[in-house]
Amino acid sequence: MKSTVFLGGGHITSAMVAGLRLAKYRRPIVVYDRKKSQKLRVLRRQFHVDIARDLKSAIEQAELVIIAVRPASVAGLLAEIASCATSRRPELWVSLAAGVPLRNLHAGLGPPARWVRAMPSPVCRIGRGLTALCFDGSVRKRERVRVRRFFSHVGQVVEIPENQFDAFTATFSSSHGYHALATLAQAAQRAGLYRKTALIATAHALGDGVAYWRQSGQSLDDLLHEAATPGGIAAATMAAMDKSGYAQVVANGLKAGIAQARRNAKR
Ligand SMILES: NC(=O)c1ccc[n+]([C@@H]2O[C@H](COP(=O)([O-])OP(=O)(O)OC[C@H]3O[C@@H](n4cnc5c(N)ncnc54)[C@H](OP(=O)(O)O)[C@@H]3O)[C@@H](O)[C@H]2O)c1
Numbered sequence: 001m002k003s004t005v006f007l008g009g010g011h012i013t014s015a016m017v018a019g020l021r022l023a024k025y026r027r028p029i030v031v032y033d034r035k036k037s038q039k040l041r042v043l044r045r046q047f048h049v050d051i052a053r054d055l056k057s058a059i060e061q062a063e064l065v066i067i068a069v070r071p072a073s074v075a076g077l078l079a080e081i082a083s084c085a086t087s088r089r090p091e092l093w094v095s096l097a098a099g100v101p102l103r104n105l106h107a108g109l110g111p112p113a114r115w116v117r118a119m120p121s122p123v124c125r126i127g128r129g130l131t132a133l134c135f136d137g138s139v140r141k142r143e144r145v146r147v148r149r150f151f152s153h154v155g156q157v158v159e160i161p162e163n164q165f166d167a168f169t170a171t172f173s174s175s176h177g178y179h180a181l182a183t184l185a186q187a188a189q190r191a192g193l194y195r196k197t198a199l200i201a202t203a204h205a206l207g208d209g210v211a212y213w214r215q216s217g218q219s220l221d222d223l224l225h226e227a228a229t230p231g232g233i234a235a236a237t238m239a240a241m242d243k244s245g246y247a248q249v250v251a252n253g254l255k256a257g258i259a260q261a262r263r264n265a266k267r
Pocket residue numbers: 007008009010011012013032033034035067068069070071073076077080096097098119120121122
């Protein structure tokens with residue numbers, strides 16, 4: 001049976017492999033990384049992946065190749081692949097690289113390679129990921145189904161136009177949750193809570209609040225109204241945050257993330 005091959009054995013590969021095995025994904029998984037590090041041995045031991053000895057052998061056994069190196073390394077890796085004298089080369093390629101557009105991927109590795117961009121979340125490690133996909137026009141219908149099915153092993157999948165990819169990438173990051181958790185908990189500590197209590201309270205506010213919104217099916221406006229009685233404490237807290245520029249701070253953050261993604265496209 002041909003394998004699913006990850007080129008690059010770092011953070012996102014490790015999270016995806018863990019999520020795939022958790023979902024009982026049975027196809028052979030091969031990981032190729034330029035360094036044969038301890039983290040690869042851990043992947044082999046925990047998740048039964050094969051570690052490819054070189055790039056050529058990784059590509060030759062692939063049915064689906066996933067590019068999982070940093071954006072700045074993509075062009076170099078594609079050049080290595082293009083000059084690799086392989087006996088066969090798969091046609092379906094997926095890139096996880098943030099900001100690197102389909103046109104760059106095509107320029108690095110042209111036909112018969114057909115390209116998909118995917119933006120998965122590391123929370124796929126526990127099967128609660130979210131992956132955005134966009135396909136180049138040459139990807140066949142059954143290949144689209146296969147790619148959607150592959151990522152749906154590790155969580156929800158959404159298909160979006162490529163021109164929304166950078167905004168999606170800046171928005172969907174689980175780092176927002178951790179950042180908000182850290183910031184709110186710090187403020188709560190300064191307001192007098194023990195760190196442990198501050199984290200419990202903050203995790204409830206963010207995590208359980210959002211879970212309730214998802215499960216209840218109620219509108220955000222209704223829930224805001226329910227949790228923040230006019231004239232009450234939550235309403236006063238939110239009003240002060242808004243007056244201090246909360247919406248602008250968040251918008252500035254997204255703008256910077258999108259600008260970084262656009263810089264990746266120029267590498
Ligand atoms: N981390 C995330 O949550 C996340 C989420 C969605 C998408 N992504 C995308 O996924 C990609 C990988 O991110 P990551 O966080 O997993 O990065 P990472 O932890 O740095 O892993 C990348 C791995 O690829 C290796 N590598 C680099 N060039 C290579 C080459 N030519 N051949 C073989 N291996 C090579 C790196 O080795 P060295 O250490 O020697 O460079 C490193 O081990 C990025 O493009 C990122 O935009 C990441």
